[in-house]
Amino acid sequence: MNRGSINRDEFAKYLEQTLDINRFRDYCPNGLQVEGRASITKLVTGVTASLALLEAAAHEGADAILVHHGYFWRGEDARVVGPKQRRLKLLLGQDISLFAYHLPLDAHPEFGNNVQLARRLGLVPDGRFGENDLGWLGVPADAGLGTVGGLAKDIEERLGRAPLLIGDPAQKLGRIAWCTGAAQGMLGDAIAAGASVYLSGEISEPTVHLAREAGAAYLACGHHATERFGVQALGEHLAQEFGIEHRFIDITNPV
Known part of the structure; x- marks a missing residue:
């Protein structure tokens, strides 16, 4: 003790x-x-x-x-x-x-919400984006996940809640971007950084349209759950x- x-x-x-x-x-x-x-x-x-x-x-x-x-x-x-x-x-x-x-x-590289969420979800970071490098980029450690739907199911098992998925569950996984909490406003930055899948805590009404029109998948996993x-x-x-x-x-x- x-x-x-x-x-x-x-x-x-x-x-x-x-x-x-x-x-x-x-x-x-x-x-x-x-x-x-x-x-x-x-x-x-x-x-x-x-x-x-x-x-x-x-x-x-x-x-x-x-x-x-x-x-x-x-x-x-x-x-x-x-x-x-x-x-x-x-x-x-x-x-x-x-x-x-x-x-x-x-933002912290060791104790931060984003790096800790990556470890919990089995994501391997290889880049940062956005103001103060708040956003993170990477790929799943498990290449077998294959699709956005596979990633969503894996997240549900790891976080104990199903994410809201905007997009085609059959879409192949490309580069993934993530930022915890109320980071829906960073979707455009994530797409510009080369991501085809974006994961955050919350999502807003206009974000849904942006994701659809950009052909990006969006997984809203819960503000509290991701932080x-x-x-x-x-x-x-x-x-x-x-x-x-x-x-x-x-x-x-x-x-």
């Missing part, structure tokens, strides 16, 4: 440097979002800082929570009322720190690096 501890501010500095957060223009602040106790011995990680995750972390006796989706998004209501008030009240009342990393966690793995990998690394306890808590989400 891990019994180490790390100073909160040293922990934040390590993450800032490791994830190179200043390289990104993001939609929210990356790093320490809510300040809790000065020492961290137990870390809980999760995808989104929902009230359910905060309550579970408090029950676990966590000193800090690290998530991909935190707070204070660009354009959100700045008032501390309703759900925001209840979330912040719990964190401040329990003296728990909240750390959040959005685009830096998507569970980066924060787990980072949490495990931090536990090993500092000797602290770590637990990933998955608050299920169908989107």
Whole structure:
């Protein structure tokens, strides 16, 4: 059982440097979002800082929570009322720190959502595309998958949910591009980079038409489902690096 501890501010500095957060223009602040106790011995990680995750972390006796989706998004209501008030009240009342990393966690070459999803799905990366190299390109490690339908079935087995497939299931697999979460806007960039299959978390109405007209297959695999793995990998690394306890808590989400 891990019994180490790390100073909160040293922990934040390590993450800032490791994830190179200043390289990104993001939609929210990356790093320490809510300040809790000065020492961290137990870390809980999760995808989104929902009230359910905060309550579970408090029950676990966590000193800090690290998530991909935190707070204070660009354009959100700045008032501390309703759900925001209840979330912040719990964190401040329990003296728990909240750390959040959005685009830096998507892009990281070792702990990022995209590289971790590739490992989970058996994809072999061989290129990057898009702003900040957020998008990834590659091929399946299993050449026997053969078709887009075969890939979709394999993804369902590995992620525990069926992806929404736009396109012909019998289409032969060519180069595959992927970017987790709400990355449907990168479909055009993926096609320009040479991909004939694109995989993300979400899809939007105009994206369907673009995929059809471009002759590309699109697999929407779930925002939450595709972004569970980066924060787990980072949490495990931090536990090993500092000797602290770590637990990933998955608050299920169908989107």
